[in-house]
Amino acid sequence: MDIKKLERVDETVWRIPPKGKMRAPVLIFADEELIREMDDKVAEQASNVTTLPGIVGACYVMPDAHWGYGFPIGGVAAFDAEEGGVISAGGVGFDISCGVRTLRTGLTREEVEEAAEPLANALYASVPVGLGSRSKISLSDKEMEAMLEGGAEWAVAQGYGKKTDLERIEEHGRRRGAMPSEVSAYARERQRREMGTLGSGNHYLEVQVVDEIYDPKAAESFGLKQGEVVITIHCGSRGLGHQIGTEYLKKMQQAAKEHGIELPDRELACAPLKSKVGQSYLGAMRAAINCALANRQIITHWVRQVFAELFPKAELDLIYDVSHNTCKEETHVIEGKKRRLFVHRKGATRAFGPGHPEIPQAFRSIGQPVIIGGSMGTASYILVGTEQSEALSLSSACHGAGRAMSRNQALKAWTGQEIVEQLRRRGVIVRSPSLRGVAEEAPQAYKNVDKVVRAADQAKIAKLVARLRPILCIKG
Amino acid sequence: MARARWDHFEHMADVGVRGYGATPEEAFAQAALALTAVITSVDEVAPRERLEIELENSGDLELLLVDFLNAVIYEMAVRGMLFGKVEVHLAKDHLKASLWGERVDRAKHRPAVEVKGATYTQLKVAQEGELWVAQCVVDV
Numbered sequence: 001m002d003i004k005k006l007e008r009v010d011e012t013v014w015r016i017p018p019k020g021k022m023r024a025p026v027l028i029f030a031d032e033e034l035i036r037e038m039d040d041k042v043a044e045q046a047s048n049v050t051t052l053p054g055i056v057g058a059c060y061v062m063p064d065a066h067w068g069y070g071f072p073i074g075g076v077a078a079f080d081a082e083e084g085g086v087i088s089a090g091g092v093g094f095d096i097s098c099g100v101r102t103l104r105t106g107l108t109r110e111e112v113e114e115a116a117e118p119l120a121n122a123l124y125a126s127v128p129v130g131l132g133s134r135s136k137i138s139l140s141d142k143e144m145e146a147m148l149e150g151g152a153e154w155a156v157a158q159g160y161g162k163k164t165d166l167e168r169i170e171e172h173g174r175r176r177g178a179m180p181s182e183v184s185a186y187a188r189e190r191q192r193r194e195m196g197t198l199g200s201g202n203h204y205l206e207v208q209v210v211d212e213i214y215d216p217k218a219a220e221s222f223g224l225k226q227g228e229v230v231i232t233i234h235c236g237s238r239g240l241g242h243q244i245g246t247e248y249l250k251k252m253q254q255a256a257k258e259h260g261i262e263l264p265d266r267e268l269a270c271a272p273l274k275s276k277v278g279q280s281y282l283g284a285m286r287a288a289i290n291c292a293l294a295n296r297q298i299i300t301h302w303v304r305q306v307f308a309e310l311f312p313k314a315e316l317d318l319i320y321d322v323s324h325n326t327c328k329e330e331t332h333v334i335e336g337k338k339r340r341l342f343v344h345r346k347g348a349t350r351a352f353g354p355g356h357p358e359i360p361q362a363f364r365s366i367g368q369p370v371i372i373g374g375s376m377g378t379a380s381y382i383l384v385g386t387e388q389s390e391a392l393s394l395s396s397a398c399h400g401a402g403r404a405m406s407r408n409q410a411l412k413a414w415t416g417q418e419i420v421e422q423l424r425r426r427g428v429i430v431r432s433p434s435l436r437g438v439a440e441e442a443p444q445a446y447k448n449v450d451k452v453v454r455a456a457d458q459a460k461i462a463k464l465v466a467r468l469r470p471i472l473c474i475k476g
Numbered sequence: 477m478a479r480a481r482w483d484h485f486e487h488m489a490d491v492g493v494r495g496y497g498a499t500p501e502e503a504f505a506q507a508a509l510a511l512t513a514v515i516t517s518v519d520e521v522a523p524r525e526r527l528e529i530e531l532e533n534s535g536d537l538e539l540l541l542v543d544f545l546n547a548v549i550y551e552m553a554v555r556g557m558l559f560g561k562v563e564v565h566l567a568k569d570h571l572k573a574s575l576w577g578e579r580v581d582r583a584k585h586r587p588a589v590e591v592k593g594a595t596y597t598q599l600k601v602a603q604e605g606e607l608w609v610a611q612c613v614v615d616v
Contacts (some may be wrong), residue, residue, distance in 0.1 A: 039488065067488055069595050069615070094592040094615045131515060131587035132556060132580030190553050200590040201616050239553050242592040242615075246546050249596070250539075266596040406486045407589075407616075436588040476590070 001038040012459035013392075016043060021264070022050040028061040029393065029459040034451060037404075041067035042074075048264040049077050053272070054085025056334055056341055062348050062398040063455035064447065069093070070267030073347035076396040078332065080341055081273035086261065087281055088270035089252055091344035092327050094245035096285055097292030098203075098236030099323035100371040101169075102382065102468075103300065103316045105307065107229045109209045113471065115310050116429055119207065120472050122306045124431040127205055127299055128197040130476040133433070137195040137298070144188050147195070148180040151290030152321075155297035161318075165300070167360050169293060169321040170350065177329075178290050179283025183240070184247060187284075190239030191291060196298035200476030202400075202441060203235040204376060205299070208468035211379075218384045218465045221363040222319050230468060231316065232380055233299050234373045236325065237292035244288050248281045273342055282342075285327060296321060319382075320360075320369040324349045324399035332394050343394055351385035351397035351462045359385075370462045372453055373400045375446035376430065376438075376473045377423045381453045383462035397462035401449035410445040411436065419443075423473075432475040441475060482510035485598070487613045492598055493545070494611035500537060500601060503610035505562040507541065508548050508575070511594075511614060512558055516585040521560030523576030527551060531571045537601040540571060541610050545594035548575065549614075552591070556580050589616045 006014040006028070014035060016026035026046040030038065042065045049059040049071055056078045065074030070090035079085030105112070112119065128135055139147060147154050152173030156163055166173040198205055208230050213219045224230070237244075252269035255277040263269060271278040304316045327344045334341075343350075352359055352368040359368045367385040374380040378401070389395045405413070416435025419442045423430050432438050457464045480502045485492035491514050495506025512518050529547050533540050544564070551557065559577035580587060597613040 069597050069613075073489065130582070131590040132582045132585070134556070186550060190550065192554075200587070242553075243550070246549075246593040249593075250543075253539075266599070269596075403489050406488055407491055408484055408486060433582050434586045434588045436586060440588060 001035055001040050001043055003035060005043060012455055016047055018050065022047055024050045024055045025058045026050060026061060027058045029455065029461055030063040031455045031458065034063050034455055038065060039067045042072045045070065045072040046075055048268055049075060051264055052086050052268065052270060053261060054079040054083040056080050056339065057394060060393045060396060064398040064400055064402040064452045066402045068346060070265050071344065071346045073402065074398060075346050076343065076348045076394060078341040078343040078394055079273065080339060085273050085342060086270040087273050087278050087327055087342055088268060088344065089245055089248035089281060090267045090269060091346050092285060093325040093346050094242045095236035095325055096241035096244060096288035097323040098325045099292060099296065099321060100232060100234045100373045101296050101300065101321035102319045102371050103231045104223045104319055105229045105231065105314045105316055107311055107314050109227055109229060111311065112207060112229045116472060119310055120429045120431050122310060123205060123303065123474050126302045126306050127474060129474055130200045130433040130437070133197060134193050135196050138193050139195060145180050147294050148183060148287035148290055149178055150174055151293040152297040155294040160298045160301035165297065165318045168318040170323060173293055175286045175289040177283065178286035180287050182280045182284040183244065183287050187240045187243035190243045194238040195295060196302065197238060198235045198299065198476050199238055200437060202375065203476050205474040206232045206470045207472035208232055208380060208470045210466050211469045212467040214464040214466065215384065218366050221366045222369055222382065222465065223317065224382065224466045231303055232371070232373065232468065233296055235295060237288040238295060240291045241288040244284050248284070251277050289323065289326060292323060320371065322349050322371050333390065345396055347399050348396045349399045350395060351389045352395050353385045353387045353389050370397050372398060372449065374449045375401050375443045376441050376475055377426065377428050377443040377470060378446065378449055380468040381449070382465045382468065383453060383456065384465050386460050386463050388460040389462060392459070393461045398452055398456050401446040401452060403445055404447045405445040407440040410440050410442055414442060415439055428470050429472045430475060438475060480506050482506040482513065484510060484513065485611065490613050490616050492611060492613045494609060496607050496609055498608065500608050500610065501564040501566050503608040504541060504544055504564040507545065507610045508559065508562040511545055511548060511591060512560060514591055514614060514616060515587045515589060516558060518560050520585055521558045522578045523561045524578040525576070527575045529573040529575065533566065533568065533570050538599050541601050542594045542596060542599060542612060544571060544573065545612065545614065549591050549593060551575065558585060591616050
């Protein structure tokens with residue numbers, strides 16, 4: 001990104017002042033190196049977002065931002081329904097409520113490594129991954145309805161996991177206000193055989209070791225111990241979310257036109273929150289959030305079954321589950337006044353600071369865990385929301401690494417077999433149905449996640465707690 | 477003589493699919509093959525089953541391309557199929573397509589990735605010289 005186009009606020013905050021049709025500024029959180037590496041398209045897309053009606057504050061851009069569809073990935077924007085504010089399907093993304101959850105095992109690295117190969121095989125056999133895999137579950141119309149209403153709460157009632165898991169999920173595992181009636185027959189059909197599937201692309205199931213602790217107090221309250229093994233699951237709302245995203249991207253083109261909203265980019269298609277299409281999308285999107293939460297809950301259950309078989313003493317407790325493709329109704333303090341806002345986080349994680357009532361009692365005084373997924377074979381991180389994140393970024397932080405290289409470039413640069421062997425030498429076992437998929441998702445094709453989290457920490461939008469290194473990766 | 481073919485174009489996070497042909501129909505059909513190629517080698521997909529798609533044509537060829545690719549993505553998803561041969565027929569108010577393919581065989585096709593949806597990013601349907609080009613980025 002051309003640094004000359006930005007005003008430097010401080011070491012890690014950059015501003016694009018409102019000009020032309022912009023109704024608010026853009027604020028980018030990144031160090032100078034990340035800013036220089038960032039695509040110019042990010043600035044253009046974030047500026048476009050600020051032209052939408054009812055935007056409040058700014059368009060906030062996270063350190064891992066890259067070029068997305070209309071909204072930059074790593075973009076946050078809040079809208080006030082009372083001021084003509086809009087909701088945008090592109091501002092949420094195709095994979096609605098894509099997110100990450102981390103479970104602790106209480107096992108040491110040595111204990112797990114002794115049985116790493118059988119564990120990899122058992123996990124790979126238990127969790128359907130990649131295209132062409134089918135779930136053991138097929139939902140009836142009635143079950144589909146209940147799942148879309150109930151989310152992880154529904155999954156737990158069906159026997160997938162424990163009641164105590166729910167308090168460790170955003171919105172206690174169930175997004176209220178979901179309207180299954182707004183979810184099309186197509187979206188349901190696409191989901192019918194996909195419950196509990198991981199998907200493909202950058203989605204994964206990893207067994208990781210806590211290899212560094214930066215904040216002992218926060219780590220302790222999250223149950224993270226150096227040298228212990230955790231499990232991280234990264235996936236979303238599967239075919240249902242993809243179909244809803246597809247349908248509303250189209251419907252919102254029309255809606256924007258009808259409401260006289262000028263779109264600088266077709267992908268920014270949106271509808272006023274108070275319009276029929278806006279409300280319909282909100283209801284469908286919330287149902288998709290529930291689908292994603294139920295999906296991760298079911299996978300969690302299957303992972304627990306595998307561990308119960310191989311490591312009978314292990315207790316797999318959920319640390320937290322965060323979504324990074326959402327639009328949520330939240331209360332924020334803007335210029336001293338409390339306001340109800342609809343916050344889009346596209347490739348960004350909610351990061352509530354200490355004391356927020358949404359945070360589970362066990363670590364409310366510490367702050368909300370923010371889970372940052374790495375790419376296959378690199379580190380993942382756990383951060384925590386800060387006192388400052390509310391004022392800085394409407395309590396939002398980054399979500400992952402972001403690609404540095406296209407899939408085609410990756411395919412030309414190395415083979416899947418080379419990557420599997422490289423990772424094995426580094427102590428990471430990979431299981432995937434496709435070597436081409438492994439080549440496309442190689443760690444080298446991603447940005448350096450270490451730099452991203454350091455910038456987030458330096459900018460104080462979230463604080464580093466622990467680093468997780470993978471020892472086993474199941475990839476779609 | 478214009479020759480029908482397809483390719484991929486670069487997009488950082490995802491993939492661009494592009495079809496070329498002597499007519500918009502050919503370009504659309506080739507773009508659908510480019511979509512298959514995101515997942516697996518087109519040559520590996522045997523034309524065992526045939527499927528028909530019919531869509532409304534509002535007159536905007538670009539929006540129609542996105543609708544068409546999304547319809548193909550939908551059929552892939554719910555039927556668990558891949559398509560290796562595609563024919564498109566365009567009329568004033570509708571599009572009809574025939575797709576030939578087979579069920580995903582994980583051992584044979586080794587699917588690299590699943591496509592979530594076609595987007596409006598870098599969307600273009602246009603005649604360039606003698607060739608029609610139909611392209612957009614697909615989210616994977």
